[in-house]
Amino acid sequence: MSGVFGYLGRATEQPVAQVIQTMSTRMRHVFTQQLEQTVISPQVALGRRHLGLLNQQPQPAQSADGKVALCLAGEFYFQEAQRHQLEREGWLDSKASAAEFALALFLRDGASGLTKLEGAFTCSIWDGRTQIFWLINDRYGLYPHYYAHARGAFAFAPELKGVISAPEIPRRLNETALAEYLRFQQLLGNKTWFADVQLLPPASLLRYDLEHDQLSLEQYWDWDQIGEITGLTFDEAVEEASRLFQRAIQAMTAPPLRPGIFLSGGLDGRIILAFADQPTPPPTFTFGAPGSRDVVYAARLARRAGAEHHWVPLEDGRWVLTYHDLHLALTEGMHSWMHAHGISMLATARQHMDVNLSGWDGGTTMGGFAVLEEHQADRYYRYPPDETAFYERMFRAFCQDVTWPGMSEGEAASLLSGAGRSHLRDRAFESMRQELARTRHYRPAHRTDYFIIQNLIRRSLQNQIITQRSMLEVRCPYFDYSFVDFMYCLPDTIRTRPEFRRAMLTKRKPELALVPYEKDDRLPHSNQLFRNGDGFLRRGKAWINRRVGGLFPQRPRLYADYEAYLRTDLRNWAESVLFDQRTLERGLFDQAAVRSLWQQHLAGEQLWTIGKIAPLLTLEMVMRRLFDVASPDGRELITNKEEDYVT
Template sequence: MCGIVGWVDFGRSLAQEQSTMRAMAATMAQRGPDAEGLWLGEHVAFGHRRLAIIDLPGGGQPMTVGPDGALGRGSLAREGVIRDGSAVAALTYSGEVYNYRELREELQALGHEFATTSDTEVVLRAYLEWGDGFAERLNGMYAFGVWDGRRQRLVLVRDRMGIKPLYYHPTRDGVLFASELKGILAHPEVEAVVDADGLRALLSFVKSPGQGVYRGVHEVRPGHLVIVDRDGVRPRRYWGLHARRHTDDLDTTVRTVRELLEDIVDRQLITDVPLCALLSGGLDSSAITALAAVALRRSGGGPVRSFSVDFVGQAEHFRPDALRPTPDAPYVHEVADHVGAAHTDIVLDTAALTDPLYRTSVLVANDLPNSMGDLYTSLYLLFRAVREHSTVALSGESADEVFGGYAWFHDQRAVNADTFPWVAALRPSAADAPEADTCAVDAAKTRNIVDLLDPDLAAALRIDEHRRAEYHSALAEVEHLPDEDPREHRMREICYLHLTRFVQILLDRKDRMSMAHGLEVRVPFCDHRLVEYVYNTPWSMKTFDGREKSLLRAATADLLPESVVQRRKSPYPSTQDPAYERALRDRLAEILADADAPVAALLNPKRIHEVLHTPVDDTGGFGPARRAVELALGLDQWLRRYPVRLVVGA
């Protein structure tokens, strides 16, 4: 896993732009702490920061192929710089292709000779052999740029599910691109401007595909490539979710899910560096940990190493709520014992979660504020601890989106709402609160950050209108079978919304928090073969036992303790320490008292005062007031830390 940057300009020579490319690549240092490489051509320049995972000595980048078929590698060249305008093709690559061994054999049979054992060289030579169609042959998580010297064009490619990030900024004569926003913002000709569209994307809790928040910046959409040549910038989709009739019976379906998971985990265990599993004690992470343990034992690789996150006092003083009915710790330890894992608990306290240094580090890793606060900070600190022992981790992320695990999949009010189901579920109206429960009514009034905004700004942004447009745009993408029953029709839409919109929020969080420490986190449940198969499985089959994630439970039950098989869904943990929210409110009060606070002009002082005087929310991070406070603080910190110019209105 790595960090990449690039610059194409057909109007000038970039052969001497080493200092600019070094500055852009330097922003990716945490993503790639092992090596730096640059390649400078006439109209193109690539930068690369490497996190060495496979073929440690041979996988340097950017990687080029000359007219004679010989490789050049940036990080292995003198001072890590190659200046060569004659390359047939060049690649700056981030990610892992899990089927690279099969592709290598196929390419060798076609006459290609390899100088390394890296998946990077396989990707480069696959492009030379198959052109743009090579993307359809890749299985993995990846984001990269290929320069085709023969056709004088750039091809940007992102994996099917959007596991790895890739942003681009069209310019007058070309394009800039990078793994993270900061790589583009480091270019001297880019100004960090955020307009109304950017603020809407930031505040709506809906991932807008292709929206990069900063003006002029776009994100390569999952399953897409972007072609850049003298004629301009053209996105093209190479993969998407299509409706296909499912003909397997239940037993065959469960068996197929198991076979797919075994193959996926086997492939994702391939690495030349230490590997571990992230274990929460839920069905998803426990299944991946158990499958990894079996595969490692079979190959003689020893016990799987596992890590979990918890909070001081949480196990002893846990309070169940609608989202989290049980604490994680007892299940974590039971699974670790059951599969024979070498397990470590990472226990965090409120002082760490509120430490300004860590909160700033989270912002810098993310480049944008967020409303989930400790859900980001704790993940950042977990990954920091994991990185001391491992370079690669397997995660259970995305199983809920694939198999239908969230509570709102099974809540008819949320399913039938004319909006994204997670928005309907997590943001109830004041009318839902009992009249006597004034605390609940106050909380319902402040459902999200929009309720804390200056009224004129809120009116200009029209967040509800934006969210409605995004919702209907997403629905218009969904393919249906001609004779689908109404229930199956709607649940296909609900699954599509999660797999193309909601999952992106979580994959972005996972990527930024892990790569801030040079930790590669792999997500087996995002393998496109599994996603396609389960997506087209009828909802009645996905819930055949009357519960969430029925297929996953049935496919892995023999590997797990019965308590975990029967455990209800519990999301990633959040601190319940009231001191945490009190600290947030104290900081917000300080900002409210500071007339020079950059966020002050965006906020409604009266509504903030109301929030500060409502009872402290201890519902585990999803309480509406707490999330609004988190984002208000994040906005202030963002405007202080980044040279952002806000432009809202005409």
């Protein structure tokens, strides 16, 4: 992922030039990644990692007197009026880069000027006039970065490996993070594996005073700033949402970068395809097992749209053996290896596109579901009777519903207690309760959505975006500021209607609503006659199949069968991690309990046991990659040639 990084301190333990070079070296994993770093002074060094697609000009951008330097990852949207104003006032040249534009805005308005920008970005700014450093990101944190402040030094980077390259930053295990991952298969809030390293919150104004070694953090925007709209009809809401979404798509498909779409049988990507109907539609890409719904329906959608379509098959689990190390290097275990699907098609996609128009999180912002995407059952989470019920229900959801079902209370207790970690038995629940308590100021109708966006979407699913950004730029139209504001201004009675997305799709490109939705295998059409007729036809086929046997094909939902992979192609690899001598000596978990879970998985008599095994594998790999002694040269896995990246 593109990002900015740096190291500052008045009396650092190592020269800043040495540390910034180490940070750069440890964060290059793929041949597409370009890194540059600059020593500003004996106390300040800045750098950035990029793909050579956005922001191609060298950085940092510097003021005329050389006292202010800015590095940018990402981009801004809808900034033409601000640019023209800066040009008229003499702050900016008409051919200035995005980084130079941000610098001019900072010089005129200070750090607060950047908070008024729309986009997906993180900026690092060193102001030598005041000896103040700033780290500023967009309101949703779409380019995740980490930071740490310890023993007179400050470090930041898009990866933990970069931050812990600073010798002052301790590598103390965050046991709460360990407990969370065991139960939720992800972390919550801004926690990382390290007790002294934090994820930068969205909408951050981070200020580090070098002279006084003081750090402060201010949040310049929050979800409760979104207002309310009343008086709109459902059709009027669909019309305005469509207009705003079209506006976002137009901005994100503007040249010179070549757009493309990762397409499945779902709704989010197909709605983007419907609105991105340029004279030549963007190429589309799908991965998955032959015959799966995603593979079959994505191909149909592309044909109906007239888009060039590419499919990368997942025939078996051997591709995981090729890519799990790289996936770990990119996501640092924040997303388990069983979510690495898609990494195998990135090199192919890069040949045809520069930027993926991602359908990431369209379901939450536009569909209005919070946990299950079953709107009636979802009310169970959105309207709890009291705080105690809310905590318990959300804990259950993160343990069992929002990803592969995880381990039971008894299984988690056995793993921890037998390893002398009984004090962690209730840690995950207590941590979730603390995170949920931070959301009390939100409107009840939106509170669950906002918690899901800030935790599940940002902390877990965003790692898919991070992985894609190792080869491509990614733009996220469902996080367009105006579109999100409008959707969450709507009354709950409109926004949470399951037909909202269907109405937008059918109105914009009805032929794409004639391909089934992979989740319920029904047409996502706004006309109930189409939906009911299709449903009657499918029930009839199912009736015939039960009597004749397989006359009509039943397409599986699973695009990748990780459970089967783990019993076959991945078994030797998994056992080499779970029962290796290093793992046994580390003693994170009770080995008898681990072996019991593993044998249950191999037996294949239960569904979804992979949600209990995968976190154990990932946690051990994280320990080896981030906590064990580094290799002599300190380098991480690097693929330098394209053929190393492609299966």
